[in-house]
Amino acid sequence: xxxxxxxxxxxxxxxxxxxxxxxxxxxxxxxxxxxxxxxxxxxxxxxxxxxxxxxxxxxxxxxxxxxxxxxxxxxxxxxxxxxxxxxxxxxxxxxxxxxxxxxxxxxxxxxxxxxxxxxxxxxxxxxxxxxxxxxxxxxxxxxxxxxxxxxxxxxxxxxxxxxxxxxxxxxxxxxxxxxxxxxxxxxxxxxxxxxxxxxxxxxxxxxxxxxxxxxxxxxxxxxxxxxxxxxxxxxxxxxxxxxxxxxxxxxxxxxxxxxxxxxxxxxxxxxxxxxxxxxxxxxxxxxxxxxxxxxxxxxxxxxxxxxxxxx
Ligand code: C5P
Numbered sequence: 001x002x003x004x005x006x007x008x009x010x011x012x013x014x015x016x017x018x019x020x021x022x023x024x025x026x027x028x029x030x031x032x033x034x035x036x037x038x039x040x041x042x043x044x045x046x047x048x049x050x051x052x053x054x055x056x057x058x059x060x061x062x063x064x065x066x067x068x069x070x071x072x073x074x075x076x077x078x079x080x081x082x083x084x085x086x087x088x089x090x091x092x093x094x095x096x097x098x099x100x101x102x103x104x105x106x107x108x109x110x111x112x113x114x115x116x117x118x119x120x121x122x123x124x125x126x127x128x129x130x131x132x133x134x135x136x137x138x139x140x141x142x143x144x145x146x147x148x149x150x151x152x153x154x155x156x157x158x159x160x161x162x163x164x165x166x167x168x169x170x171x172x173x174x175x176x177x178x179x180x181x182x183x184x185x186x187x188x189x190x191x192x193x194x195x196x197x198x199x200x201x202x203x204x205x206x207x208x209x210x211x212x213x214x215x216x217x218x219x220x221x222x223x224x225x226x227x228x229x230x231x232x233x234x235x236x237x238x239x240x241x242x243x244x245x246x247x248x249x250x251x252x253x254x255x256x257x258x259x260x261x262x263x264x265x266x267x268x269x270x271x272x273x274x275x276x277x278x279x280x281x282x283x284x285x286x287x288x289x290x291x292x293x294x295x296x297x298x299x300x301x302x303x304x305x306x307x308x309x310x311x
Contacts, residue, residue: 018119057095107185109257118151155300172214194230220251
């Protein structure tokens with residue numbers, strides 16, 4: 001969040017933090033003619049962030065720099081797509097230089113690319129002096145990816161449609177989580193292709209209520225992810241990671257989104273550290289090269305520091 005040294009005084013540049021998410025609930029309702037699934041999902045942002053530093057350019061060019069290996073820096077990056085989509089939507093002729101620092105693993109079910117795209121929209125909305133409300137940015141976000149619009153909001157969201165219809169929901173307290181990223185990713189499209197629609201969808205209202213009330217025990221009892229069985233069938237080692245977390249008696253363990261990350265809900269931060277410590281030797285023995293993150297979910301009022309002006 002600290003701007004790089006050397007930015008000119010009075011710069012319109014912005015530094016923005018792009019949080020990762022976990023899905024506490026994901027249910028499929030129907031397969032649509034366009035190939036997407038109609039769903040209900042509860043997204044909870046967490047305190048694991050990518051960072052974007054964005055400066056306007058008068059020459060109309062876009063430039064994206066990212067030092068992380070394997071991350072494209074051209075038009076296939078969702079950050080680039082977001083900048084182009086915003087320019088097209090509002091007739092912008094200015095360009096931008098964007099520096100992306102990646103910390104969120106990709107193909108992980110943590111929404112890193114989608115969050116980067118949403119943060120790009122929020123920051124460029126200020127950098128290009130557009131000052132549009134979120135309702136006008138949301139349709140632009142939805143064209144970039146199904147869960148991009150959710151990341152325009154602070155705090156947890158309840159998402160329907162193919163994920164792009166977003167409602168902010170309340171959370172009384174943050175949840176302490178342990179996230180394990182196995183040394184492989186999962187393709188979202190492939191996991192959805194292997195998913196089966198339920199005869200009777202699991203309702204998510206009770207989970208929403210539990211989250212609003214800050215009842216972590218009830219949240220743990222009510223978590224659900226319809227994509228977990230197909231993801232575990234495609235990558236049995238993800239199932240093993242799940243078993244290693246569940247063996248530590250957390251409140252709950254669950255695949256996030258379409259994976260490959262699996263997370264445990266802990267009772268508090270010391271419990272999260274306990275779960276991580278006890279699961280680690282099991283993981284090292286059976287699924288080496290996993291990464292572990294001890295994190296907390298964000299509640300709306302913690303988000304006020306997400307964007308800062310360039311100094
Ligand atoms: O929208 P996004 O690009 O994130 O989706 C990636 C893929 O995940 C889609 O191409 C589709 O195969 C699958 N998907 C789906 N139903 C959704 C969201 C995504 O089938 N609601």
